[in-house]
Amino acid sequence: MSFEPKILAFLCNWCSYGAADMAGTSRLQYPSNIRIIRFMCSGRIDPNFVIEAFLRGADGVMITGCHIGDCHYIDGNYKTVHRYEFLKEYLDTLGIGSERLTLEWCSAAEGMKFSQKVTEFTERIRKLGPSPIKGDEQ
Amino acid sequence: MNSKSFWGWSSTEALREGGESGGFVTSFLESIVGKYDNILAVRKTGTVFEGAVMSIDSKEDAIKTQGALHAVCMELSHYIKKGERTAIVLKPCDARAVIENMKRNHVERENVLLIGLNCGGTLPPVDTMRFIDNYFELAPEDIVKEEIAKGKIIFKTTSGKEFWKTIDEIEEEGFGRRENCRYCDVKIPSMCDIACGNWGTPAGKNITFVEVFTENGNNALEQAVREGFINVGEPSEKMIAVRSKINGIMKKMAGGWNKRIIGRLRNMPNEERLAYIKNVLSPCIACYACRKACPVCKCGDDCKCMQMDPDDSLPISIFHSIRLLHLTESCIGCGNCSDVCPVDIPLAHLHQLFARNYEKKTGYKPGMSIEDIPPLSRGDLPEGY
Structure with a gap:
């Protein structure tokens, strides 16, 4: 059987989740490899969540939030940026590779962008293959 | 404030002979007895491989802590309590830990006097005992003093003899300093109030090189001088240069080990x-x-x-x-x-x-x-x- 990546997507409630909704109502197609978890803000996403996702078998993790300046909580996504930069370095050092993590800004009106980014990211992970941290049994 | 450099030594003749490099730290501790809720330092409890944390309450206590112990690797930062005025003698990594705790509001900066010691590395006690047994056939009780100086690890015995090997030689054989000390690149604790060490002092003169970094440290030092516990002198330009040269050599050595240990993993x-x-x-x-x-x-x-x-x-x-x-x-x-x-x-x-x-x-x-x-x-x- 060909490799189907498992991708975990962390979406913020105010923009990106709206974008996913928009993609749905506009009947835009995107791969069904992503599993969406909704957060109230992308600034709530603790680096632990991302590393735990990888430990529990995710091949890629996508973080999405409001555009800079549009955060519902004013500067929640500034924190996301710092954590994203931190996580990239962490994943590179650990050996998983930072290319398995992505950060995208999607406003509630950008259903098109959301579906595009999901497609792109799924293709990227498909090329990279299964996450190296997964054991043979998974 | 800009850092200031001094040469310092104890005014008490016995301490100047008995303490490490002129007994500066011991006398400095004597001078601050009673001015802090807690004064912490490490004291010898047996051979040079055994030590314990001591809370100094009197001048006699201060004298018990004299002498450096390279083979007692204790982390003193655990003992600082929030809200207590504390003076503490520590090596650079301990001092960095205290600073990290201050950033996280576990310790208040204004309550703590950090007396830093220059550190070229510490020795793992058990491995070092094994080493002196293997190479010099010495027992731990025979050692009265151990020292890391001029690229050598030196052991002085009760009979007054000196045994030494170069650091490089020892470490190639798997003994020597602890692994993290080998690649540590913070040798002078510039985050402390004062930093003391024997780098940049004339040989055989029993003098400590003291660098003062903060107003707090400066006041404490001035008070100790005023009350007659310690004497200070102006270090020569040449010796200041010698000190930074030694620091440079130690850092270069650390860089080499960094490549070998961390770099190997990184690459x-x-x-x-x-x-x-x-x-x-x-x-x-x-x-x-x-x-x-x-x-x-x-x-x-x-x-x-x-x-x-x-x-x-x-x-x-x-x-x-x-x-x-x-x-x-x-x-x-x-x-x-x-x-x-x-x-x-x-x-x-x-x-x-x-x-x-x-x-x-x-x-x-x-x-x-x-x-x-x-x-x-x-x-x-x-x-x-």
């Missing part, structure tokens, strides 16, 4: 490094000793890393992945985690690998100054966004 291909990390962490028995011993780990028992099941079948336990995450921006490389590990996991160099890679990326080095805010706690927007 591995990703898969190999991941396999290595998984492999070294696999014997973990989840005793949490590393967490307990860690001077910067201060989340308390409610930390997420404690709520995890050590028996889960994850490739790397969540306990270790969270500790690696947390320490990436705060590991000060004291090596306590490796020391206490009952199954000898080389945790210190794993944490340092993460911390140094992050330092390379962001330029943030933990524990160097209380003004440096960790990148994850900054509220600004990084470049490129």
Whole structure:
């Protein structure tokens, strides 16, 4: 059987989740490899969540939030940026590779962008293959 | 304030002879007895390989702490209590730990007087005892003093003889300084109030080179001089240069070890490094000793890393992945985690690998100054966004 990546997507409630909704109502197609978890803000996403996702078998993790300046909580996504930069370095050092993590800004009106980014990211992970941290049994 | 340099020595003749490099620190401690709630230092409890923390309440206590102990690797920062005025004698990594705790509001800066000691490295007690037995056929009781100076590790015996080997020679054979000390690049504790050491002092003169970094340290030193506990002198330009040259040599040596230990891991291909990390962490028995011993780990028992099941079948336990995450921006490389590990996991160099890679990326080095805010706690927007 060909490799189907498992991708975990962390979406913020105010923009990106709206974008996913928009993609749905506009009947835009995107791969069904992503599993969406909704957060109230992308600034709530603790680096632990991302590393735990990888430990529990995710091949890629996508973080999405409001555009800079549009955060519902004013500067929640500034924190996301710092954590994203931190996580990239962490994943590179650990050996998983930072290319398995992505950060995208999607406003509630950008259903098109959301579906595009999901497609792109799924293709990227498909090329990279299964996450190296997964054991043979998974 | 700009740092000021002095030569200092004890006014008491006996202390000047008996203490390390002129007994400056001992006399300085005498001078501050009673002015702090807690004065902490390490004292010898048996041979030079055994020591204990001592709370100094009197001048007699201060005298008990004289002499440097390279083979007693104690982390004193655990003993500082919030709200107590504390003076503490510590090595650079301890001082960095205290600074990290200050950033996280576990200790108040204005309450603590940090008396730093220059440090070229510490010795693991058990390995060092084995070493002197193997190479010089000495027992631990025979040693009255051990010293790291001029690229050598020197042991002085009760009979007055000196045995030495160069640091490089010893370390090639697998003994010598602790692993984290070899690649540690903070030799002069510039984050302290004052830093004392024998680098940049004339040989055989029993003098300590003192560098004062803060107003607080300056006041304490001036008071000690005024009350007649210590004498100070102006160091010559030449000796100041000698001191920074020694510092440079030690740092260069650390750089070499950094390449050998951290660099080796850094240059591995990703898969190999991941396999290595998984492999070294696999014997973990989840005793949490590393967490307990860690001077910067201060989340308390409610930390997420404690709520995890050590028996889960994850490739790397969540306990270790969270500790690696947390320490990436705060590991000060004291090596306590490796020391206490009952199954000898080389945790210190794993944490340092993460911390140094992050330092390379962001330029943030933990524990160097209380003004440096960790990148994850900054509220600004990084470049490129």
